[in-house]
Each structure stands twice: as structure tokens, then as C-alpha cells.
Amino acid sequence: MNGKDNSKLLHDLRSKCASLKSAAELYKDCSPAEKKEMLALMNAAAADIARLLAQLGQP
Amino acid sequence: MNKLHILVLEDDKLAQKVMAAQLAAHSVEVAGDLPTALKKIAGGAYDMGFFDLMLGPDDDYSGLKAIAAAAARGLYCVVVSSSDSDEIIDRAYELGARDFYAKGNEESNVADILRKFIQNRKAAGAADIFTSAFITCDPETRAAAGEALKYAPTELPIMILGPSGTGKTSLAKILHEHSGRDGAFVSINCSAYTEDLLEAELFGHKKGAFTGAAEARKGRLLEAHRGTLFLDEIGTMSLTMQMKLLKAIEERSFYPLGSEKPERSDFRIISATLEDPQDLIARGKMRFDLFQRVHGYTINIKPLSRRACDVAPLLQHFTKNGRRLSFTQEAKAYMEAYSWPGNVRELKKFTDLLSSGVEGRVDLETVQRHLKGRPAETAACAGDDGLYAYALAHGLEAALDKVSGDLITRSLRENGGRRTKTMADLKISTRLLYATLKRLGLDGEGEHK
Numbered sequence: 211m212n213g214k215d216n217s218k219l220l221h222d223l224r225s226k227c228a229s230l231k232s233a234a235e236l237y238k239d240c241s242p243a244e245k246k247e248m249l250a251l252m253n254a255a256a257a258d259i260a261r262l263l264a265q266l267g268q269p
Numbered sequence: 270m271n272k273l274h275i276l277v278l279e280d281d282k283l284a285q286k287v288m289a290a291q292l293a294a295h296s297v298e299v300a301g302d303l304p305t306a307l308k309k310i311a312g313g314a315y316d317m318g319f320f321d322l323m324l325g326p327d328d329d330y331s332g333l334k335a336i337a338a339a340a341a342r343g344l345y346c347v348v349v350s351s352s353d354s355d356e357i358i359d360r361a362y363e364l365g366a367r368d369f370y371a372k373g374n375e376e377s378n379v380a381d382i383l384r385k386f387i388q389n390r391k392a393a394g395a396a397d398i399f400t401s402a403f404i405t406c407d408p409e410t411r412a413a414a415g416e417a418l419k420y421a422p423t424e425l426p427i428m429i430l431g432p433s434g435t436g437k438t439s440l441a442k443i444l445h446e447h448s449g450r451d452g453a454f455v456s457i458n459c460s461a462y463t464e465d466l467l468e469a470e471l472f473g474h475k476k477g478a479f480t481g482a483a484e485a486r487k488g489r490l491l492e493a494h495r496g497t498l499f500l501d502e503i504g505t506m507s508l509t510m511q512m513k514l515l516k517a518i519e520e521r522s523f524y525p526l527g528s529e530k531p532e533r534s535d536f537r538i539i540s541a542t543l544e545d546p547q548d549l550i551a552r553g554k555m556r557f558d559l560f561q562r563v564h565g566y567t568i569n570i571k572p573l574s575r576r577a578c579d580v581a582p583l584l585q586h587f588t589k590n591g592r593r594l595s596f597t598q599e600a601k602a603y604m605e606a607y608s609w610p611g612n613v614r615e616l617k618k619f620t621d622l623l624s625s626g627v628e629g630r631v632d633l634e635t636v637q638r639h640l641k642g643r644p645a646e647t648a649a650c651a652g653d654d655g656l657y658a659y660a661l662a663h664g665l666e667a668a669l670d671k672v673s674g675d676l677i678t679r680s681l682r683e684n685g686g687r688r689t690k691t692m693a694d695l696k697i698s699t700r701l702l703y704a705t706l707k708r709l710g711l712d713g714e715g716e717h718k
Contacts (some may be wrong), residue, residue, distance in 0.1 A: 213487055218323075218326065218327075218650055221323060222323075222326060222351075223352040223477065224372070225281065225284070225321075225323070225351035225372055226281070226283075226352075227373075228284075228351055228371075228372035228373035229284040229287055229372065230281040230283075231287065231288040232372075232373060232374075232375045232376065233283055233287055233372055235376050236287060236290050236291075236376070238610045240290075246634050247286070248286060251282055251286055252283060253282040254282070254283070255281075
């Protein structure tokens with residue numbers, strides 16, 4: 211994996227983590243219906259983060 | 270709080286959700302990719318935009334292209350991105366971004382950005398308006414216009430009173446621009462149409478609705494959807510038309526001519542008249558219920574002769590992109606004392622005449638030649654000696670009648686014929702006003718019959 215690809219991966223990782231952090235801050239104020247929707251999106255973001263971390267760890 | 274129309278360019282679903290929650294008090298549209306964003310920017314009227322830069326895993330900062338397009342349309346562009354290298358930050362600012370924030374602190378950052386934007390816009394609006402859009406340095410006029418601006422972002426109808434040529438349409442447009450409404454400013458001069466034509470113009474018509482209606486046409490009410498409908502010279506509208514308009518205002522729906530299908534329109538009314546609405550109601554020329562609907566806040570614009578300090582700044586404004594003019598002291602004094610019966614419109618025409626037809630410095634003789642035949646107020650005061658001679662010749666009572674007659678006709682002229690305003694300004698009774706008008710053989714507006 212070259213440096214350019216690495217920097218894109220890191221960018222995506224930062225972006226997903228930032229969104230997850232902001233969503234976690236908002237979560238407590240959401241209505242039950244919004245919480246359900248938010249949780250699904252947060253799970254998807256977490257899965258993306260795990261995938262990106264796996265890619266980053268590949269030689 | 271002002272409701273803003275905001276565009277968010279963000280490809281990530283969770284980030285979209287976060288931004289939508291932070292901007293919930295405003296009207297928000299989300300674009301998930303560059304083509305959608307460019308289309309929205311080209312067709313929308315946004316106050317500001319929040320832009321992500323990398324739109325997808327293999328994207329090459331295409332969000333920058335949206336910033337360039339949005340900045341060109343006058344949007345306040347804010348970058349919220351995880352791409353925070355100096356090179357990208359510089360590039361974003363070069364393309365027109367106004368703020369750049371790293372992702373991750375939306376809760377505090379977005380609130381700060383909005384607060385700053387709204388405050389700056391308010392400050393800029395208040396400071397610039399009187400030097401760029403509605404030129405005046407008259408404290409009373411500034412205060413009145415400033416007060417009216419406070420009501421611009423509300424749904425309250427506004428009525429603008431003032432003689433012809435004082436800038437009522439300009440002010441109405443400014444109020445619309447400060448309203449936050451994303452629809453168009455649609456203006457119609459009610460006095461320019463017959464009753465039938467005005468109805469077709471306001472409500473629109475179907476093809477073949479009447480002779481000459483070769484094509485269907487959208488009316489002004491529909492054009493003003495989510496915007497402002499400016500009804501100039503509303504007092505000239507027939508009572509029948511007033512009733513139809515009132516119904517459309519109350520129900521927010523109307524039938525185009527020849528149509529059985531109602532149209533809906535969310536328009537805000539700003540109206541203007543050069544006559545006193547109370548006087549129009551008293552004379553049966555205006556329906557009281559329509560007046561109640563259109564006069565939420567009323568602003569009165571003084572004639573130019575009563576804000577002489579505005580003559581020089583207006584001259585400067587009219588010539589700022591063309592030939593600049595210079596006046597002798599006598600010429601300036603004459604212009605400031607002149608009655609300007611055509612108000613700002615007359616001053617503009619006068620400036621155009623001088624700009625294209627006069628060489629060198631403008632002197633008193635040139636000014637008098639162009640303003641010839643119109644009463645300079647200095648003549649009225651010329652004065653004391655003349656009045657004394659008149660009194661000696663005709664008696665004191667006749668001289669006093671002459672003075673009161675001159676003052677009343679001047680006030681009527683400056684108030685656009687509004688008798689109640691003249692009575693209030695001069696603190697005189699109805700009886701004295703009408704007796705003076707009758708004695709001088711004048712009509713209700715101070716003009717000779």
C-alpha cells in the first residue's frame with residue numbers, strides 16, 4: 211500500500227470517527243425513532259471503521 | 270432567530286444526519302454528491318453552505334468545485350472536513366470559503382458559525398443599506414427604515430407611505446432582501462392597469478380565458494410564492510379588485526381567470542401608497558378590511574425637500590460609476606433649498622441631464638436653468654420684505670392669509686396630498702384646512718382646480 215492510499219484511508223478513518231463522536235454527543239437528545247435510525251447509522255460507521263483499520267493493517 | 274436556507278454537501282450518511290440535527294432550526298437541503306450540489310447551487314437561493322471536501326473513498330477533493338460555484342453565487346461557504354492539510358485549507362479559502370473547520374466538534378462549531386453569520390449579516394445590512402441601497406443620512410429617515418428592517422424577517426405586512434419618487438419601491442426590495450424568504454420579489458404598480466387587466470395580471474389566466482389570451486399566463490401572486498408581492502399605489506385599486514385581493518390574501522389561494530382549479534401561493538405583502546390610507550377609507554376609496562390586512566407595520570418616507578442633507582449623497586451615488594460632478598457653493602445651496610416636487614426620481618433625472626450635457630463645474634445659473642419653473646423654497650422666504658410690502662398694499666389679514674395659504678399648500682405638496690398628515694404636521698383643524706383650500710381655489714392636494 212503506497213503513501214497516497216494510506217493518507218486516503220487515514221482521512222476516511224478520521225472522518226468516520228469524527229461523525230461517530232458527533233453522533234454519540236447528539237444521541238441522548240434524540241427521540242426514540244431518531245435513536246433507532248441514528249444507532250443503525252452509527253453501527254454502519256463502526257463497521258466501516260473496523261474495515262478501514264483492517265485495510266490499514268495490511269502490508 | 271433568522272431562519273436560514275442552508276445547503277449541506279456531505280457524502281457520509283451519519284455526517285449528514287449530524288449536520289441536519291445541528292441545523293434543525295433552519296431550512297436545510299442535503300446533497301450527497303457533487304452533481305447534485307452543483308444543480309442545487311445553480312437553482313437555489315441559499316444563504317450559506319457547509320461543504321465536505323472528499324466525497325467518497327476515491328474522490329479527489331471534488332467538494333472544492335462546489336465551493337467555487339457556491340461562492341460565485343454569493344453563498345457564505347463553510348468547510349467542515351477531515352482534510353485539514355495547509356494546502357487544502359489554502360485552496361479552499363482561495364476558491365471562496367469563508368470558514369474552515371475540522372470535523373468532530375459540530376455541536377459547538379456549527380452553533381458558533383451560525384451565530385457569527387447572522388450577526389455579521391445584520392451588522393452589514395444595517396451599516397451598508399443607507400450608503401448603498403437606500404441612500405439617506407437623515408436621522409429620522411434612517412431610524413424609520415431601520416425600524417422597518419426589524420420587521421423584514423417576519424410575516425407582518427408592511428405599508429410604505431410617501432410621495433411619488435421617494436424610493437418606496439427600493440425600500441420594499443430591501444425589505445424583501447432582508448426577509449429571508451427564498452422566493453422572488455414581485456412588484457406591480459396597481460395604477461398602471463385597468464380593473465380587468467389588473468385581475469389578469471395578479472391572478473393569471475388560462476389560455477382563451479378572454480379575447481387576446483392566446484397563452485396561459487402565471488399571475489403575480491403565483492410568481493411571488495415564498496417571496497414578496499409589492500403592491501405599489503394600492504389606493505388606486507377598484508373596490509371590486511380590493512375584495513378579490515383580500516380573499517386571496519386571507520385564503521392564500523385564488524382562481525386564475527378561466528380556471529376552475531384554485532392555485533395556492535405563500536406570499537408576503539408589502540404595499541405602498543402616496544395617499545393617506547385613512548383618508549382613502551374615509552372617502553370610500555379603500556376597504557377597511559383590506560387596509561387591516563396590509564398595514565401590519567407602516568413606514569412614512571419624507572419628501573426629499575424635508576431631508577435636504579440627502580441631496581449631496583444621492584448625487585454622489587448617482588454619479589459613482591460615471592462622470593463625477595462638481596458644484597459651486599451657490600449651486601449647492603440652491604439645490605438644498607429646492608422643493609424637489611419629483612423627489613429622488615427628479616434628482617436622478619437632473620443628475621443625468623447634468624452628467625451628459627454640462628461641461629466643467631456646475632454653477633448656479635445652470636442649476637436654475639434645469640430646475641426652471643419649479644418653486645424653490647428660498648423664493649417663499651425671499652421674504653420678509655416682500656411680505657411686508659404685500660401687507661402694506663393689501664392689509665395685515667390678507668398677508669396672514671397668504672402666509673397660511675403658502676404653508677398649507679407646501680405641506681400638502683410635500684405630503685403627497687395627504688390632508689390628515691398636513692393637519693397633523695401643521696397642527697391645524699379640518700375647518701381651517703378646507704377653508705384655506707376653498708379660499709385659494711385649490712383641490713384636496715393643494716393643486717389649482
